[in-house]
Amino acid sequence: MKNCLNICLPVLFAVFAVALARGQNDQNEIQITRPVSSLGNTRPIPVSIEGFDSEVTAILKFDLYVQGFTFVSPETAQYQISGSSTGSVVGRVVDRFGKKTLFSRSYNGATLRRQAHALTDDIVFAITGKKGIAQTQIAFKVQASNGNGEIYIADFDGHNYQAVTHDGTIVSAPAWAPGRSALYYNSYKRGNPDIFYHNLTTGERDDIAHYTGSNISPAVSPDGSRVAMVMSESGSPNVWVANANGSHPRKLTSTSEDSSPCWSPDGQWICFATKIHERRVLAKVPAGGGEVQVIRTPGTPNPTEPDWSPDGKWIAFTMQAGEFDICVMPADGSAPPVILVRGEDPSWSPNSRTLIYARRTGGHYVLSLLDVYTKQVKDIHQILGSDSEPAWAR
Amino acid sequence: MKMMKLVYPMTLVLAVTLAATGCRNHKPVGVTPIPNGQGGQVGELPPGGTMGGNQPGGGQQANMQEFENMTEDRAALANYTIHFAFDSSAIRHSEDANLQSVASALSSDPSTKLLIEGNCDERGTEEYNRALGERRALAARQALAKLGVDPARIRTLSYGKDKPTDPGHDESAWSQNRRDDFVLLHPKTGA
Numbered sequence: 001m002k003n004c005l006n007i008c009l010p011v012l013f014a015v016f017a018v019a020l021a022r023g024q025n026d027q028n029e030i031q032i033t034r035p036v037s038s039l040g041n042t043r044p045i046p047v048s049i050e051g052f053d054s055e056v057t058a059i060l061k062f063d064l065y066v067q068g069f070t071f072v073s074p075e076t077a078q079y080q081i082s083g084s085s086t087g088s089v090v091g092r093v094v095d096r097f098g099k100k101t102l103f104s105r106s107y108n109g110a111t112l113r114r115q116a117h118a119l120t121d122d123i124v125f126a127i128t129g130k131k132g133i134a135q136t137q138i139a140f141k142v143q144a145s146n147g148n149g150e151i152y153i154a155d156f157d158g159h160n161y162q163a164v165t166h167d168g169t170i171v172s173a174p175a176w177a178p179g180r181s182a183l184y185y186n187s188y189k190r191g192n193p194d195i196f197y198h199n200l201t202t203g204e205r206d207d208i209a210h211y212t213g214s215n216i217s218p219a220v221s222p223d224g225s226r227v228a229m230v231m232s233e234s235g236s237p238n239v240w241v242a243n244a245n246g247s248h249p250r251k252l253t254s255t256s257e258d259s260s261p262c263w264s265p266d267g268q269w270i271c272f273a274t275k276i277h278e279r280r281v282l283a284k285v286p287a288g289g290g291e292v293q294v295i296r297t298p299g300t301p302n303p304t305e306p307d308w309s310p311d312g313k314w315i316a317f318t319m320q321a322g323e324f325d326i327c328v329m330p331a332d333g334s335a336p337p338v339i340l341v342r343g344e345d346p347s348w349s350p351n352s353r354t355l356i357y358a359r360r361t362g363g364h365y366v367l368s369l370l371d372v373y374t375k376q377v378k379d380i381h382q383i384l385g386s387d388s389e390p391a392w393a394r
Numbered sequence: 395m396k397m398m399k400l401v402y403p404m405t406l407v408l409a410v411t412l413a414a415t416g417c418r419n420h421k422p423v424g425v426t427p428i429p430n431g432q433g434g435q436v437g438e439l440p441p442g443g444t445m446g447g448n449q450p451g452g453g454q455q456a457n458m459q460e461f462e463n464m465t466e467d468r469a470a471l472a473n474y475t476i477h478f479a480f481d482s483s484a485i486r487h488s489e490d491a492n493l494q495s496v497a498s499a500l501s502s503d504p505s506t507k508l509l510i511e512g513n514c515d516e517r518g519t520e521e522y523n524r525a526l527g528e529r530r531a532l533a534a535r536q537a538l539a540k541l542g543v544d545p546a547r548i549r550t551l552s553y554g555k556d557k558p559t560d561p562g563h564d565e566s567a568w569s570q571n572r573r574d575d576f577v578l579l580h581p582k583t584g585a
Contacts, residue, residue, distance in 0.1 A: 143556075147553070147556035147557050170553065172520060172521070172524065172554070173520075173521055173524075188551075192458070192549075192551055193524070193551055193552060210458055211457075211458065212457045212458050212461070212549045212550070213528060213532070213550050213551070214524065214550070214551050216521065216528075217521045217524070217525070230521075230525055232529075232550065235532060236529070236532060237525045237528050237529060237532075257525070257529065258525065259521050259522050259524070259525035260521045260522065273522065304519050304521075304522045305519050305521060305522065320518065320519060320522070324519060344519045345519060345520065345521075363563070388520060389520055389521075
């Protein structure tokens with residue numbers, strides 16, 4: 001009760017002060033409104049697409065849909081995209097309202113598919129001023145029904161996939177080394193859950209964590225210099241940080257049920273799932289060591305598998321409450337999380353608005369994309385088996 | 395009078411604010427420092443955990459080497475698998491008899507070691523389950539230590555939800571899958 005008064009009085013004063021200030025200026029009563037979602041509800045940008053063959057049209061539509069565009073007739077489009085794809089791709093974008101051509105360009109390159117992706121990146125940049133994601137890559141795991149699997153990489157839309165491992169063992173949690181063509185992942189190849197570093201160019205790999213217990217869930221710092229992981233060598237699974245080659249591992253937490261570390265884009269914090277005071281929560285700890293701080297997720301219990309957007313603004317995570325739902329909240333805690341779509345294990349694209357995640361269907365996983373502002377979702381091109389644990393290269 | 399018009403809505407706003415935030419949570423949203431009683435400070439690996447981290451294939455902890463060159467005997471302790479409640483790594487009393495049997499097997503042959511494999515049902519996310527399986531294996535190791543087994547003879551690993559014994563999608567299957575399997579390890583004989 002004493003605590004109540006400690007808040008009530010200052011709040012009352014503050015509210016009263018605001019009321020007085022406002023009362024000076026307008027005659028209206030103060031409205032009580034429900035808090036608006038911090039993500040808002042952005043309407044997709046309407047564009048038209050004409051002149052390309054069906055495969056190129058499909059690629060343009062896929063790329064643009066998951067970045068918040070929708071497709072209408074030329075007469076009602078805000079931007080008109082036209083061109084051709086005989087031989088190579090030629091594309092042109094006209095701003096219908098402004099009555100001007102944003103660009104007109106021809107592309108050459110290995111395949112029509114690559115050219116089409118280059119075109120959509122130019123379209124996104126010309127219209128939004130932001131870099132597009134059509135030429136980015138993902139890593140994920142493909143799992144067979146016996147539990148064994150392999151690590152794969154692919155274009156962000158699931159095409160041009162290739163297996164990175166051929167070990168016929170259990171693998172999980174691929175994570176890109178930023179700025180390098182390399183992956184970290186967990187593999188049971190040596191009879192224990194270990195973390196490997198795998199150079200994709202040379203094919204060489206080292207295990208960088210082979211301690212007793214389970215070495216799982218690698219997450220690489222944004223500058224590529226350090227790797228966070230969950231290790232249980234000390235007797236309970238905790239968050240550890242080591243240099244990129246695995247040297248000098250340091251235990252960062254003593255909380256009891258840690259999993260899924262991820263880094264803030266400034267490299268200062270590691271966010272992870274844990275259990276504090278009997279409640280499952282998200283938390284963050286300074287990457288150099290320090291106090292663990294809870295990140296509250298009001299309205300979304302049992303948060304897990306967080307991922308911090310590259311622009312620093314958002315944390316996406318999985319809520320486990322019977323089903324699994326992808327949620328997004330402001331990283332500064334200034335608004336509660338928003339529940340977006342059924343699914344698990346989100347990973348942010350470099351554009352900080354498209355998420356890739358896994359959703360369960362018929363006993364296996366498929367990978368899907370979500371634009372968090374327009375809420376548009378689309379499955380990517382699926383590979384055989386169960387595809388899950390996606391990681392978007394940044 | 396402008397002030398009179400405002401008092402009623404202000405009281406309402408105050409009431410709503412209090413109801414929404416509750417009186418207990420008077421810290422700013424998002425930041426609650428946790429006193430890290432066991433030491434939030436950064437800790438190095440304990441002595442004996444030296445690794446050649448800078449060498450290719452480095453990072454092998456001494457303990458792991460002690461478990462190499464052993465053969466796995468899955469049959470010996472197959473009947474003593476212990477099971478867990480949903481989302482829990484707590485050892486239930488119903489499992490005491492099985493743990494005692496495992497402890498007896500280990501004490502009857504001091505040359506043996508033990509591998510505990512922790513598993514989960516499918517109702518968790520993948521990395522959460524991988525950590526939960528590990529906690530289940532560690533809990534059994536702790537329980538065996540209380541029964542007199544030297545924990546240095548035991549290593550743990552987690553399969554998360556990757557190795558269910560029952561592929562079904564109901565509680566009957568799930569309860570079978572939430573388990574620790576015990577694998578007896580014998581030193582390899584011969585030259």
